Amino acid sequence: MSTAAAIILFAAVTMYAIFGGADFGAGFWDLTAGGAKRGRRPREVIDHSIGPVWEANHVWLIFTFVVLWTCFPEAYASITLTMFVPLTLAALGIVLRGASFAFRKAVFRTRLQRHFGAIFAVSSVLVPYCFGAIAGGIASGRVPAGGQAGDPVTSWINPTSIVAGLLAVSVTAYVAAVLLTWDAGRLSDDTMVAYFRIRAVAAGVVAGVVALVGLFVVRSDASYLFDGLTSRALPLVVVSVLAGLAALVLLRGQPRRGGRAAAVLAAAALVLGWGVAQWDYILPESLTVSQAAAPAGTITAVLFAAALAALLIVPAFVLLYMLDQKSLLPEEGVDEGPEQATEVTRSA
Amino acid sequence: MTHWLCDPCASVLMQVNPVPWARAQMAFTLAFHIILVPLGVSWSAMALIANYRGIKRGDGDALRLAQRWSKYMAVTFAVGAVTGTVLSFEFGLLWPQFMGKWGEAFGVPFAFEGLFFFTEAIFISIYIYGWRRLKPWAHFWSGIPIPIAGVFGSASVIAANAWMNSPQGVTLDSSGNVVEVDPIGVIFNDAMPLMAAHMIVAAYLVGGFLVASVYATGMLRGRRDRYHRLGFIIPFTVAAIATPVQIGVGDLLARWVYENQPVKFAALELVPQTGSDVPETLLGHLNSSGEVEGGIAIPGLASWLSDPSTGRATVVQGLDSVPADQRPTIREVNIVHLCWDIMVGLGTLLFLFTLWYWASWIFRRDMPRSRWFLRGAAVTGFLSVVTMEAGWIVSEVGRQPWIVYNKMRVADAATTNEGVWITFIAVALLYAGLGTTLILVLRGMSRRARSQPALEEASVPYGPRETADRR
Numbered sequence: 001m002s003t004a005a006a007i008i009l010f011a012a013v014t015m016y017a018i019f020g021g022a023d024f025g026a027g028f029w030d031l032t033a034g035g036a037k038r039g040r041r042p043r044e045v046i047d048h049s050i051g052p053v054w055e056a057n058h059v060w061l062i063f064t065f066v067v068l069w070t071c072f073p074e075a076y077a078s079i080t081l082t083m084f085v086p087l088t089l090a091a092l093g094i095v096l097r098g099a100s101f102a103f104r105k106a107v108f109r110t111r112l113q114r115h116f117g118a119i120f121a122v123s124s125v126l127v128p129y130c131f132g133a134i135a136g137g138i139a140s141g142r143v144p145a146g147g148q149a150g151d152p153v154t155s156w157i158n159p160t161s162i163v164a165g166l167l168a169v170s171v172t173a174y175v176a177a178v179l180l181t182w183d184a185g186r187l188s189d190d191t192m193v194a195y196f197r198i199r200a201v202a203a204g205v206v207a208g209v210v211a212l213v214g215l216f217v218v219r220s221d222a223s224y225l226f227d228g229l230t231s232r233a234l235p236l237v238v239v240s241v242l243a244g245l246a247a248l249v250l251l252r253g254q255p256r257r258g259g260r261a262a263a264v265l266a267a268a269a270l271v272l273g274w275g276v277a278q279w280d281y282i283l284p285e286s287l288t289v290s291q292a293a294a295p296a297g298t299i300t301a302v303l304f305a306a307a308l309a310a311l312l313i314v315p316a317f318v319l320l321y322m323l324d325q326k327s328l329l330p331e332e333g334v335d336e337g338p339e340q341a342t343e344v345t346r347s348a
Numbered sequence: 349m350t351h352w353l354c355d356p357c358a359s360v361l362m363q364v365n366p367v368p369w370a371r372a373q374m375a376f377t378l379a380f381h382i383i384l385v386p387l388g389v390s391w392s393a394m395a396l397i398a399n400y401r402g403i404k405r406g407d408g409d410a411l412r413l414a415q416r417w418s419k420y421m422a423v424t425f426a427v428g429a430v431t432g433t434v435l436s437f438e439f440g441l442l443w444p445q446f447m448g449k450w451g452e453a454f455g456v457p458f459a460f461e462g463l464f465f466f467t468e469a470i471f472i473s474i475y476i477y478g479w480r481r482l483k484p485w486a487h488f489w490s491g492i493p494i495p496i497a498g499v500f501g502s503a504s505v506i507a508a509n510a511w512m513n514s515p516q517g518v519t520l521d522s523s524g525n526v527v528e529v530d531p532i533g534v535i536f537n538d539a540m541p542l543m544a545a546h547m548i549v550a551a552y553l554v555g556g557f558l559v560a561s562v563y564a565t566g567m568l569r570g571r572r573d574r575y576h577r578l579g580f581i582i583p584f585t586v587a588a589i590a591t592p593v594q595i596g597v598g599d600l601l602a603r604w605v606y607e608n609q610p611v612k613f614a615a616l617e618l619v620p621q622t623g624s625d626v627p628e629t630l631l632g633h634l635n636s637s638g639e640v641e642g643g644i645a646i647p648g649l650a651s652w653l654s655d656p657s658t659g660r661a662t663v664v665q666g667l668d669s670v671p672a673d674q675r676p677t678i679r680e681v682n683i684v685h686l687c688w689d690i691m692v693g694l695g696t697l698l699f700l701f702t703l704w705y706w707a708s709w710i711f712r713r714d715m716p717r718s719r720w721f722l723r724g725a726a727v728t729g730f731l732s733v734v735t736m737e738a739g740w741i742v743s744e745v746g747r748q749p750w751i752v753y754n755k756m757r758v759a760d761a762a763t764t765n766e767g768v769w770i771t772f773i774a775v776a777l778l779y780a781g782l783g784t785t786l787i788l789v790l791r792g793m794s795r796r797a798r799s800q801p802a803l804e805e806a807s808v809p810y811g812p813r814e815t816a817d818r819r
Contacts (some may be wrong), residue, residue: 058433059466063437066462069447070455077448080440084765091437092778099782100428103423103789147448149764293450294529301531305459309466316470319490323477 001300002293005071006282008306009137010275012067016060017271018175018264021168023057025176027097028169029199032319036114043117045192049183050195058094063309072292075282077147083134084149086156090130093123123205125169132168136161140222145287159221163214170210171267174203178247178263197251200263204248208241210269224284236276240269367759369768370442373775375744377434380779383733383739384428389502390555390741391421392472392494394583399491401582403484409575411790413582416797417559418476418491420790425472427786431779432465442768446751446761449526452750453518456531457507458750464501468494499548506544511742513609514539515752542601544741549594550739555589557650557698561729562794564722581715584725587732588702595699598692598739599653605746606654609753610665611674612746615681616688617650618643622666626650631689633682638667668671669692676748687738696734698728 026046033039033046033143070078080087102118133156137143140160144150155161177200184192219226229237244266250259278284282292293299395417402411436458439447447454478487511517517533518526548692563580606613614620618629620638630652632643648660655662667675676684701724708716715721747753751761 058429059462062433062465063462065440066455066458069440069451070459072453073448073451073455076440076451077444080447081444081763084441084763084767087437087441088771088774091434091441092774094433095430095778095782098433099427099785101426103785107666147445152765171781247535289604295527296441297529297531298452298456301456301529302459305463309501312463312467313470316474316493320470320474320477323474 001296002071002290004303005067005293005299006275006289008303009067009071010272012060012064013275014268014271016057016064017168017172018267019057020060021128021172021267022176022179024124025172025174025203026180027121027304028173029176029196030117031121031125031178041189041192042195045180045187045189045196045305048187049180052152058098061094067302070298071294072289073294074145074147075143075287075292078143078145078150078283079134079138079288081148082143082150082152082155084152085139086130086134090127091244093127093130096120097123097127106157116240116342128168128172129165130156132165133157133161135168135274136164139164139225139274139284140218141224141284141286143283143286145283145292159217160214161216163210167207167210167214167270170203170207171270174200174207174244175263175267177203178251178259181251182257182260200251202249204244208244210336222284224281225274225277228279229273232279233273236269236273239265240273290326364766364769366764366766366768367762369772370762371758373768373772374438374442376772377431377438377779378744379737379740380783381428381431381435382736384424384431385502385547386551386553386555386558386736387421387424387430388468389495389498389551390393390586391417391424391559392491392498393414393552394474394556394559394586395421396488396491396495399488399584403488407578409578412575413443413579415479416794418479419471420793421528422472423786423790423793424471424475427782429465429469431782434775441765441771442763443751443761444763446756449756450515450752452517452526453515453529453534454508454511456529456534457504457511460535461501461504461508464497464498464504468497468501471497498551502547502551503540503544504535506547507537507540510539511535511537512751513543513743513747513753515755517590539604541602542597546594546601546739547592549597550736552734553587553590553594554729556583556585557732558583558729560584561726564725564728567718568722568726570683577715581726584705584715585727587698588705591695591699591702595695598695603654607663609747611667611670611676612684613654614665614667614669615676616742616748617664617684618665618681619650619664620668622663622669623797624651625660626654626662626664628653629685631686633685634678636678638678646761654783673749674754676745680745684742687741687745690738691735691742694738695733698732698735699732701725701728 006017014252016096026049030043030046033042048210062114065076096119100119103116116329137150137155137158137160140158142155142161150309181193181196181200184196215226218229241252243262247259247262250262280288282289371642384795390757395414398410398417399414401407402409402414471490475487475491475494478490479486479655482490511534514537516537517530517535519528519530521527560583563583565632566576567580599744601615602616617626618632618634618640619626620634625648627645630644630646632640632645635641651658651660651662651664654664666737667681675681704716704724708714708721749757749759751758
């Protein structure tokens with residue numbers, strides 16, 4: 001029972017790391033795209049790519065929290081007490097990011113767009129770093145059991161946290177760059193394909209180096225995690241590395257569909273690898289999953305809600321995706337078509 | 349948390365009690381979020397009413413309203429989504445002991461809330477995408493899940509809040525730890541049906557008045573075309589239906605509180621001592637020795653309203669029926685009573701105002717023409733928000749000192765992090781900026797819609813991608 005809840009929890013974390021992560025990574029490329037003029041086209045591709053379902057992605061975070069506080073309340077209390085500062089920073093970053101993204105699309109003046117855009121981009125880097133640092137602190141056993149606070153500073157400013165934070169930023173940037181290359185390919189914009197391809201390679205190399213350095217850091221800083229990564233979780237680590245490389249190979253020439261899947265797989269295997277490596281602890285070396293688990297009634301309810309979600313939400317997503325691909329119908333709507341509107345925006 | 353910044357500050361910081369700041373931050377962020385809730389829940393329903401009318405009668409104005417509303421709605425929904433996300437952080441950041449001990453019960457409704465919220469977010473996207481991508485009726489039906497998910501979503505959140513008032517569905521061991529949870533019992537606790545109904549009707553009431561007041565202002569400024577008229581009539585009618593319903597639901601809920609949370613009831617009716625023939629005190633307050641001072645007392649009315657069958661002989665339990673540490677402080681009682689008066693007073697005022705509207709429809713088959721009516725209608729949005737906030741304060745402050753009624757105190761639930769006062773200030777500044785920007789952006793969208801209809805179309809969050817892919 002508690003294992004099922006832990007699987008749901010890690011599934012939610014993985015979903016957030018992929019979908020939320022791709023959003024954050026897109027924000028990273030937005031941040032580094034340069035001035036208003038030079039960065040205009042990359043930003044258009046980015047906007048185009050994360051526009052449709054951006055807010056839905058945060059649901060994975062909320063879902064992670066909900067599963068954590070219902071199924072593992074004691075661990076949740078310990079984590080929130082210990083990680084007060086990075087969690088607060090992440091929360092503020094999410095507010096700034098979400099709001100500025102919404103507002104940027106709703107305002108038209110370049111200066112305003114730039115302000116909102118800057119806030120959006122900076123918080124896109126801050127949030128994954130904080131979450132990475134939190135994960136690092138948990139994985140290295142710095143969060144005590146029993147709903148108690150660990151050290152408020154060293155729990156998230158420590159070797160493993162720093163590595164995990166940097167890894168989170170570089171992996172999200174990598175996944176986003178791969179997805180953006182593919183999207184640019186779909187827009188048949190060769191300049192942008194090349195633009196994001198080189199960034200995907202760069203981010204992939206950086207992520208690889210950080211991960212490699214990270215292994216050494218973890219060996220001295222978090223031995224339980226290291227042992228897990230080199231035994232139980234080893235297959236996942238290997239999958240992550242291979243998939244990460246495969247995605248880069250598949251980006252050569254015209255981007256192919258497999259590249260996207262490979263990049264997503266690389267990120268997913270990394271997150272799952274963390275989970276498997278620290279198994280069967282939820283807070284390594286102080287609280288196991290089964291000790292932390294809520295009563296059966298609660299877990300049943302959460303599993304039921306998760307099943308219902310899959311049943312309701314998957315078809316809705318498919319419908320949205322289909323609409324996104326569909327061309328306009330003439331019948332309904334007022335004659336203020338998006339087509340002509342965009343033309344006006346462009347020329348304005 | 350900041351002791352590594354500087355030592356002298358550290359000694360000061362260490363003395364800041366986090367409890368009042370945690371309460372202040374939770375109250376502030378909830379007070380902000382609750383304004384966006386009615387728009388999230390009811391605006392989609394109003395847009396669908398306009399959409400239905402637009403298709404059924406080939407009414408272009410109604411269709412244009414539906415289309416514009418769906419876009420404004422997307423912006424307010426986006427902001428509501430992030431402020432809601434903050435709340436899920438705050439449960440843990442501010443109330444870790446509460447979540448650690450009760451999360452397995454309190455948290456259950458949120459599993460379902462997450463589900464409904466997700467559904468709502470996706471269908472808002474689908475509905476906005478659907479303009480000109482789906483056939484008219486298919487598009488209309490694609491919007492129907494939005495208000496349904498909104499109703500179930502807010503019912504789930506209120507179920508959690510109601511559980512704090514009526515903590516059922518849990519089995520405790522001898523030391524008070526939760527050993528078994530009955531999810532159905534948690535979600536459908538005794539307080540849930542009426543509290544959820546009260547909030548959902550409030551969402552339609554406030555959402556209706558808020559949207560209508562914008563169009564009333566427009567009409568006062570001379571924009572008396574059919575588009576504005578319709579933009580007023582649809583939401584105002586929704587609010588005018590919700591208002592009398594809300595008075596009935598509120599009355600039932602007050603009686604539920606009378607029976608199940610007598611101390612809260614004593615606070616809102618300002619009853620220091622248990623007795624019969626208790627007067628209804630309008631305004632007034634408790635002085636430092638706990639006696640009622642000032643205000644207008646209507647003899648016997650509080651007793652009579654509590655249970656009309658026994659009339660003025662109904663016994664109302666007073667604050668003195670429990671030890672002082674198990675009831676709200678005098679200051680809290682005064683806040684609760686004042687907010688109760690504000691809620692009931694403004695609610696009644698809004699009800700009387702809707703009577704004007706109904707009377708005009710019945711006798712003249714048209715909405716009132718008077719400028720005074722429009723002036724009044726222009727402030728109903730603001731007044732209804734005040735009414736809702738007051739009602740929410742009654743519910744929350746009236747429960748003090750408990751976070752889980754008779755089971756856990758607020759002070760025992762809070763975080764031990766002394767830095768909460770800093771996060772409170774940061775959050776207050778951030779939200780002030782957020783609120784201001786939201787209003788400016790919505791105004792900008794509306795102004796653009798009036799001056800350059802084509803421009804406004806292009807971009808909203810969730811909106812169809814710009815045409816980069818179809819160049």
